[in-house]
Amino acid sequence: MIPAAFDYVAPTSVADALAALAEHGDDAKVLAGGQSLIPILRMRLNTPETVVDLGRIEELRGIREDGDAIVIGAMTPYADVLGSDLVREHLGLLYKAVAEVADPQIRRRGTIGGALVHADPAGDVGAPALALGAEFVITGQGGERTVPAEEFFRDLFETAVEDGELLTAVRFPRHTGWGSHYEKFVRVAHQWSIVAVAAAVRVEGGTIAEARVGLTNMGATPLRAKAVEEALVGKELTEDAVAEACAAAAEGTRPPTDLNGDSDYRRHLATVLTRRAVLAAAGG
Amino acid sequence: MTTIRVTVDGSTYEDEVEPRMLLVHYLREQLGKVGTVIGCDTSNCGACTVHVDGRSVKSCNMLAVQADGHEVTTIEGLATDGQLHPMQTAFHENHALQCGYCTPGMIMQACDVLRENPNPTEEQIRVGLEGNLCRCTGYQNIVKAVQQAAGALAGQQGGEQA
Numbered sequence: 001m002i003p004a005a006f007d008y009v010a011p012t013s014v015a016d017a018l019a020a021l022a023e024h025g026d027d028a029k030v031l032a033g034g035q036s037l038i039p040i041l042r043m044r045l046n047t048p049e050t051v052v053d054l055g056r057i058e059e060l061r062g063i064r065e066d067g068d069a070i071v072i073g074a075m076t077p078y079a080d081v082l083g084s085d086l087v088r089e090h091l092g093l094l095y096k097a098v099a100e101v102a103d104p105q106i107r108r109r110g111t112i113g114g115a116l117v118h119a120d121p122a123g124d125v126g127a128p129a130l131a132l133g134a135e136f137v138i139t140g141q142g143g144e145r146t147v148p149a150e151e152f153f154r155d156l157f158e159t160a161v162e163d164g165e166l167l168t169a170v171r172f173p174r175h176t177g178w179g180s181h182y183e184k185f186v187r188v189a190h191q192w193s194i195v196a197v198a199a200a201v202r203v204e205g206g207t208i209a210e211a212r213v214g215l216t217n218m219g220a221t222p223l224r225a226k227a228v229e230e231a232l233v234g235k236e237l238t239e240d241a242v243a244e245a246c247a248a249a250a251e252g253t254r255p256p257t258d259l260n261g262d263s264d265y266r267r268h269l270a271t272v273l274t275r276r277a278v279l280a281a282a283g284g
Numbered sequence: 285m286t287t288i289r290v291t292v293d294g295s296t297y298e299d300e301v302e303p304r305m306l307l308v309h310y311l312r313e314q315l316g317k318v319g320t321v322i323g324c325d326t327s328n329c330g331a332c333t334v335h336v337d338g339r340s341v342k343s344c345n346m347l348a349v350q351a352d353g354h355e356v357t358t359i360e361g362l363a364t365d366g367q368l369h370p371m372q373t374a375f376h377e378n379h380a381l382q383c384g385y386c387t388p389g390m391i392m393q394a395c396d397v398l399r400e401n402p403n404p405t406e407e408q409i410r411v412g413l414e415g416n417l418c419r420c421t422g423y424q425n426i427v428k429a430v431q432q433a434a435g436a437l438a439g440q441q442g443g444e445q446a
């Protein structure tokens with residue numbers, strides 16, 4: 001299938017991209033890696049008049065240290081995230097979740113920013129970003145603002161990035177020395193998560209000192225399992241103690257019903273996968 | 285129309301294209317490189333896999349304008365001086381294809397797998413080919429072919445891996 005015709009601009013700076021968005025208003029659409037947008041254009045679910053390609057903006061790409069944070073440019077492809085020593089060392093959970101996204105070809109073009117702004121509830125990057133307490137740097141003609149993860153994801157495919165704005169970078173607090181695991185449940189290879197759980201824990205002398213748990217596809221947005229996080233703190237690292245704390249994983253969620261399973265099934269899955277994810281995270 | 289300059293299989297082309305043109309259509313219809321095929325409408329099957337700047341991508345999920353200034357290698361550019369690439373030879377010798385439709389993409393992705401890791405385990409080969417579907421072979425002989433090619437390329441002592 002072939003997209004409807006559109007005009008194409010490929011600015012080389014954030015300022016030029018914002019100007020192009022301002023000029024074309026509602027008729028413009030931002031193109032990042034295109035791994036979600038191009039299929040949408042091909043199916044003509046969206047027919048923008050102008051496509052603003054961020055692919056030539058060098059300043060949006062790359063991974064750097066900034067104090068307590070690791071900052072990832074919005075246009076950094078998944079493959080670069082996986083190839084980054086900084087990410088492996090300080091953001092193990094993000095590394096493990098990104099490794100589960102789609103397939104190698106798609107990970108080469110798809111970007112971390114594109115995935116987060118697209119905000120597909122089954123997408124694999126939202127839950128780890130939420131669990132790790134990421135901050136989102138959003139830039140518009142009026143300047144830059146930083147939004148915490150809790151306020152970034154608003155609804156199905158809806159985030160704090162308004163029309164005319166760009167997500168420029170994501171700041172992840174370092175989680176050096178934490179164990180982490182992303183437990184993704186699918187029926188066949190190379191599928192979107194039916195449910196997935198992102199878990200990071202800090203273990204001290206056989207006891208869980210801190211825990212972060214994010215849920216994928218358990219509602220319209222990624223969710224944080226706060227009740228589980230609290231229940232885990234101070235628990236000894238035994239299977240029974242972890243299972244007990246994880247029993248509350250589905251609390252406050254509103255999982256969808258679709259061909260892969262109904263919402264009760266997903267609630268059950270969430271508790272099982274959370275237990276597995278936390279145990280695996282604590283083990284490594 | 286937008287002007288693009290792309291190097292494909294070693295030759296540089298300057299062309300006017302509509303921005304909406306997919307890279308795979310540019311390769312097939314404008315350049316006549318029909319070795320790269322289209323197997324699906326959802327970017328799932330991997331049949332259209334080519335290398336852009338040496339790394340594999342799905343050419344049905346990229347616009348031709350995004351390839352402006354970049355280097356593309358298709359299955360047609362893999363052989364050198366009439367000599368099949370070791371991966372092509374390995375597919376041939378291991379009966380790694382039946383209808384052959386998935387083969388161009390499978391070979392391009394298999395080359396990418398070895399570029400990332402010249403000595404992969406069977407499991408790593410299977411995971412590396414996750415985005416390429418074959419409806420005929422059951423994958424067994426494809427995995428064998430990649431293993432043979434890995435050995436052949438290692439034997440070439442630091443030989444290039446496409």
Ligand SMILES: Cc1cc2nc3c(=O)[nH]c(=O)nc-3n(C[C@H](O)[C@H](O)[C@H](O)COP(=O)(O)OP(=O)(O)OC[C@H]3O[C@@H](n4cnc5c(N)ncnc54)[C@H](O)[C@@H]3O)c2cc1C
Pocket residue numbers: 029030031032033034035036037038039054074075100101102103106109110111112113114115117118120122123124125161165166167168190191192193326327328345
């Ligand atoms: C076959 C297939 C399988 C997949 N499987 C998975 C999977 O298992 N898990 C998973 O998580 N994902 C999966 N994906 C989706 C993939 O991760 C996409 O790459 C990702 O969702 C979008 O990133 P992108 O850079 O390609 O963005 P694009 O597709 O270019 O853009 C997505 C949306 O975000 C907007 N946008 C992008 N960047 C910005 C920005 N910086 N500022 C403002 N707006 C912006 C665009 O306007 C568009 O609306 C799959 C995709 C395909 C085709």
Ligand code: FES
Pocket residue numbers: 321322323324325326327328329330331332333342343344345
């Ligand atoms: S044709 Fe490109 S993935 Fe199927």
Ligand code: FES
Pocket residue numbers: 380381382383384385386387417418419420421
């Ligand atoms: S050989 Fe027929 S699809 Fe693979």
